[in-house]
Amino acid sequence: MIIDVHIHPFCKEVTVTPSVEEAVKRMFSRHVPKRREMIEGMVTFLFTQRTVQDILCDMDDAGVDKACIVAMDLTTHYGVELVTNEDVARIASAHPNRFIPFASVDPCMGRAAVDKLVHAVQKLGCRGLKLVPPVQHFDFSDPKYNSLWEAALELKIPVWTHASHQQSHPDSDARLGNPMLVEPVALRYRDLKIVLGHCGFPWHWETWSLVVRHPNVYVDISAHTNLYNHLPWDAYAKYEAEDKVLFATDYPLWGFKDTMSALKNINLPSEFEKKILGINAARLLCID
Numbered sequence: 001m002i003i004d005v006h007i008h009p010f011c012k013e014v015t016v017t018p019s020v021e022e023a024v025k026r027m028f029s030r031h032v033p034k035r036r037e038m039i040e041g042m043v044t045f046l047f048t049q050r051t052v053q054d055i056l057c058d059m060d061d062a063g064v065d066k067a068c069i070v071a072m073d074l075t076t077h078y079g080v081e082l083v084t085n086e087d088v089a090r091i092a093s094a095h096p097n098r099f100i101p102f103a104s105v106d107p108c109m110g111r112a113a114v115d116k117l118v119h120a121v122q123k124l125g126c127r128g129l130k131l132v133p134p135v136q137h138f139d140f141s142d143p144k145y146n147s148l149w150e151a152a153l154e155l156k157i158p159v160w161t162h163a164s165h166q167q168s169h170p171d172s173d174a175r176l177g178n179p180m181l182v183e184p185v186a187l188r189y190r191d192l193k194i195v196l197g198h199c200g201f202p203w204h205w206e207t208w209s210l211v212v213r214h215p216n217v218y219v220d221i222s223a224h225t226n227l228y229n230h231l232p233w234d235a236y237a238k239y240e241a242e243d244k245v246l247f248a249t250d251y252p253l254w255g256f257k258d259t260m261s262a263l264k265n266i267n268l269p270s271e272f273e274k275k276i277l278g279i280n281a282a283r284l285l286c287i288d
């Protein structure tokens with residue numbers, strides 16, 4: 001079974017607040033014109049032309065059995081929500097064998113964020129939490145977010161966090177993507193499962209260090225397939241972390257097939273590759 005632990009269901013069946021046009025303006029207007037045009041065109045296309053069925057077709061085409069679909073709550077910094085918790089829950093309940101819904105909350109909203117997470121899991125059926133510190137502008141290590149980690153722990157859901165710099169958003173704060181900020185939380189809540197997204201680039205060795213030292217910390221290999229040669233694959237294997245490397249793409253920003261062929265090109269031992277493609281995620285997400 002192939003499981004992708006991080007995709008965005010950007011399509012016309014989801015909600016963009018306040019609107020696609022306004023969200024694009026708020027998020028990308030500070031890019032240099034050429035890049036802004038490219039991103040604006042792509043985002044507008046995805047949210048106005050694509051469908052859930054298109055996503056399923058792309059998964060089928062690449063042989064991806066299941067995918068975690070994520071919401072994105074950027075309320076404090078941009079006043080934008082790209083895909084809501086209700087959207088991912090609704091799409092997943094229409095395709096329960098294909099999609100696993102991950103809620104998003106904005107940690108800067110304090111108690112409201114905790115309540116929103118509890119609602120998303122208990123009422124909507126979300127099965128994970130997705131966060132983007134460099135864009136949401138919060139420091140993962142700050143103890144003021146402890147109640148959020150305690151809620152995730154109590155709800156028995158994994159926390160997926162963007163652990164990389166962020167090229168797509170011009171005013172993101174790269175320092176907040178540094179995976180070492182996760183360390184105090186991993187130590188404080190040893191049963192809280194945390195996935196470091198996007199291979200930890202450019203902090204891939206720091207990411208490796210966290211994953212090999214903390215049984216509750218995982219890494220996903222989404223995005224940056226063009227930099228796979230720099231990833232410490234063999235070091236994960238040598239330090240018995242083969243069970244904590246997870247397949248993911250960040251689709252539709254990166255493709256299923258491209259990511260799978262980049263992974264094949266690394267020529268990992270087939271047992272390790274199988275674990276990455278699905279066995280590890282099935283265990284993390286309790287999928288039979």
Ligand SMILES: [Zn+2]
Binds near residue numbers: 006008250
């Ligand atoms: Zn993403």
